[in-house]
Amino acid sequence: MAVKVAEEWLNICGGCEVTILDIGEPLLDLLPELNFVHMPVLMDHKYFGQTGEKTEMEIPEADVGIISGGVRNEKEKHVAEEMRKKCKTLIALGSCACYGGIPAMANMFPLEALYDKVYRDCKTTDSADTPSENLPPLLDKVYAVDEVVPVDVYIPGCPTNPDIIVRAITSLLEGKEFKLEERSVCDECPVKREKKASGGEIKRTLDSMEFKQGEAWEKTRCYMEQGYLCLGPVTLAGCGNKEEDGVTVPRCIKGYMPCRGCFGPIRKGANPLVDMMTAISSIGLDAKQVPDRRALLNRYIGGQNRLRPLPARPK
Amino acid sequence: MSDEEFEPRIIGFCCNWCSYAGADLAGVSRLQYPPNLRVIRVMCSGMVHPNLVIDALTKGADAVIICGCHLGDCHYLEGNVAAENRKEAIDLLLEDFGLEPERFRLEWVSASEGPKFAEVIREMTEEVRALGPSPYRT
Numbered sequence: 001m002a003v004k005v006a007e008e009w010l011n012i013c014g015g016c017e018v019t020i021l022d023i024g025e026p027l028l029d030l031l032p033e034l035n036f037v038h039m040p041v042l043m044d045h046k047y048f049g050q051t052g053e054k055t056e057m058e059i060p061e062a063d064v065g066i067i068s069g070g071v072r073n074e075k076e077k078h079v080a081e082e083m084r085k086k087c088k089t090l091i092a093l094g095s096c097a098c099y100g101g102i103p104a105m106a107n108m109f110p111l112e113a114l115y116d117k118v119y120r121d122c123k124t125t126d127s128a129d130t131p132s133e134n135l136p137p138l139l140d141k142v143y144a145v146d147e148v149v150p151v152d153v154y155i156p157g158c159p160t161n162p163d164i165i166v167r168a169i170t171s172l173l174e175g176k177e178f179k180l181e182e183r184s185v186c187d188e189c190p191v192k193r194e195k196k197a198s199g200g201e202i203k204r205t206l207d208s209m210e211f212k213q214g215e216a217w218e219k220t221r222c223y224m225e226q227g228y229l230c231l232g233p234v235t236l237a238g239c240g241n242k243e244e245d246g247v248t249v250p251r252c253i254k255g256y257m258p259c260r261g262c263f264g265p266i267r268k269g270a271n272p273l274v275d276m277m278t279a280i281s282s283i284g285l286d287a288k289q290v291p292d293r294r295a296l297l298n299r300y301i302g303g304q305n306r307l308r309p310l311p312a313r314p315k
Numbered sequence: 316m317s318d319e320e321f322e323p324r325i326i327g328f329c330c331n332w333c334s335y336a337g338a339d340l341a342g343v344s345r346l347q348y349p350p351n352l353r354v355i356r357v358m359c360s361g362m363v364h365p366n367l368v369i370d371a372l373t374k375g376a377d378a379v380i381i382c383g384c385h386l387g388d389c390h391y392l393e394g395n396v397a398a399e400n401r402k403e404a405i406d407l408l409l410e411d412f413g414l415e416p417e418r419f420r421l422e423w424v425s426a427s428e429g430p431k432f433a434e435v436i437r438e439m440t441e442e443v444r445a446l447g448p449s450p451y452r453t
Contacts, residue, residue, distance in 0.1 A: 271366065274408055278365045281404040288403070294411045310413030311450030 002035035003173060006062035008083050009041055010076040011103050011142065012069030015159040016094035017041045023162040030166065033173055037062050047079075059086050064172060067151075068093040070100045070303055071143040075136035084149035089172060092151045093165070095158040097144065099264045100303020102158070104142040105295055107307040111140050144303035153178050158262035158300050161239050161251070182267050185232035185259050188240060190217040190247045194225060202280075202289040203227045211256055217247060223258045224283065229290060231261030231297070233279045234272035239263055262300045271306065273297040323377040323443040325352045327436075328367070330360045332390040333425045334382030340429030348433040349440040352380075359383070360421075361394030365405045368419060369412065373451045378418040378443040382432070385423040395423070413450065417442050 009017060023030070037060040038045050048054045057078060065087025071077050084090055095101040106114055120127045145151055153172070155164050164180070171178040205228060211220045224230045232250070239262075240250045252259050265272050276297050280287045290296060298307050329335040335356045341348065357363055360383025368379045383395040402421045409416055420439060424432045 271369070273411065274366050274369050277404040277408055278401065281400050282397070287407055293407065 002033055003064060004035050004037045004060070004062040005064045005066065006038040006059055006083065006087055007036065007041070007066040007068075008038070008059070008079055010067060010069030010079065010097070010145075011072035012094065012096050012101075014041065016068040016096075019094075019157075019159040019162050020165060023166055026162075026166045030169060034169075057082050059083060062087045063089065064169070065090045066093050067091070067097050067145050070096040070103060071139065071145060071148050072103060073136040073138045077139065077143075077148055080145055080148045089152045090145075090149070091153040091155060091168065092145045093155050094160055095156050095262050095264060095300040097151075098146075098154045098156040099301035099306075100142045100144045101300055104144075104302030104307060105299065107141045107302045108295065108309060110309050111138060113309075141308075142303055147304060154180070156180075156236065156263045156300075157239060158260075161241065163241050164238060180236060180238045180263075183237040184266050185235045185237050185239070185250045185253075185263070188237045188248050189222075189232055189250055189253055191220045191222045191253065192218055193222045200284075200286060201227060202229055202285050205257060209256060213256075217249060223253070227285065228258045229280075229285075229296075230258030231272065231276065232259040234266065234270070234275040235259055235261045236263040236266050260299065261297070264301045272301065273306070321444060321448055323351050323440055323448075324375065325378045325380060325436075325439060325443060326371045326376045327352045327354045327380045327382060328357050328360065328363045329354050329382045329424075330384060330390075330394075331356055331358050333384035333388065333423075334360070334432070336426035337382070337424040337428045337432045340426065341433045342429075344429050346429055346433040348436045351440045351443075352436050359389065359391050359394035359398075361389070361391065361397035363398065363401075365401055365408060368405055369408055372409075372414055372418060372449060373412065375449075375452055377446075377449045377452065378420075378439060380420045380422060380435070380439060382422050382424045382435075385425055388425065415446055417446060418449065 036042065046052065047057045049058065059082050065083045067080060067083055067090065071080055092098045096103065100107065115130045119130050153168055155168055157164070168178040203226070209223065209228065210226055224232065237250070240248045240254065242248050250259060261272060273294065277287050280290065294307065329338055335354070338354055360381050363381050371379050381398060383398050384390065386395055386399070389395045398421060405419055406416060409419055422435050424435065
């Protein structure tokens with residue numbers, strides 16, 4: 001019998017849903033095994049009955065629930081709780097669901113400050129009251145899904161790698177647990193590391209990097225050693241696919257860009273901001289030159305209290 | 316703790332070879348210094364990762380001090396140089412976490428500097444007392 005799947009998107013751009021499509025041919029093999037019972041991005045299924053006649057939110061029972069996106073407002077919180085009730089296994093898909101994602105950068109400011117910025121202090125629009133009618137109220141900050149309801153499987157990435165979705169769903173179909181290995185991007189990165197200190201200036205990715213396209217990865221020098229800020233040391237591995245020659249190359253590295261850290265911390269409770277600052281100072285780069293450190297190094301992982309408004313200093 | 320006077324909680328990482336012995340000397344010489352310091356003995360000041368400092372400050376400590384051997388005297392030759400390099404990163408991190416720079420100190424205390432150890436702790440306790448509790452303390 002086909003496994004029932006419910007999918008729900010919360011505070012998200014929709015990229016992770018596109019990733020499900022992007023699975024490509026393996027999806028054809030998987031589809032007969034799956035029965036999508038609820039998926040707002042694909043199907044018209046209303047929460048309160050097709051004509052809005054019901055008073056309680058209704059999501060059909062399912063074996064596997066997939067949630068993409070973090071939790072920003074009361075409605076999303078309600079949906080997440082309902083999904084947890086109806087689904088036996090809950091998957092958090094994408095960095096927003098796992099860690100808060102890009103929207104969680106808003107956690108650096110209190111909610112009132114955001115309202116003021118958007119509705120009152122914006123120079124190009126007329127000042128207005130915060131809209132409240134027919135809109136679910138915002139929560140005080142952006143939450144990762146596991147801050148609201150327990151999550152069984154994490155698939156991070158912005159967007160994630162289709163291959164991981166396949167692996168996760170396949171192992172669930174076989175009744176096995178799925179968990180990404182606790183390794184860093186550097187652990188699987190094949191580039192050449194020569195010596196630690198590159199010294200001094202942190203270069204911007206606009207400056208040209210030293211590489212020859214098509215050359216073997218063992219001959220390309222580590223981007224960090226070239227002086228670019230690469231979040232590989234503090235980021236969970238898993239984004240890369242095995243190439244034909246058997247080498248696994250992290251996706252950004254493959255595109256000749258340093259890692260942006262979208263897979264999040266290597267293990268629960270790690271703090272990439274602190275770890276990265278240590279790494280930078282230990283290899284001899286000037287940590288002061290990292291622009292907007294707090295936001296940059298927490299770009300995808302602002303939920304779970306990693307980004308919060310700074311405590312007011314007593315004057 | 317509303318009416319009581321605020322007593323800072325200070326975590327001190329002291330290296331086994333110089334500063335811990337220095338603290339010991341302060342003790343056996345019966346030098347008085349405030350009881351606000353909790354000493355943690357580590358093998359070298361160079362092994363104190365910024366994570367430990369930030370964790371302490373965000374989970375209940377009001378200040379952190381790392382004490383190590385004077386530069387050039389390190390038992391492991393260059394451990395305290397590593398500690399000094401990390402100081403800059405720690406200072407930036409304090410800024411990122413919204414903490415006052417006075418809440419962290421790196422001091423060199425040798426095994427024979429008991430009086431200096433007591434003096435440093437006295438000074439730091441008063442400074443932190445004036446700052447008040449860490450904003451992360453609940």
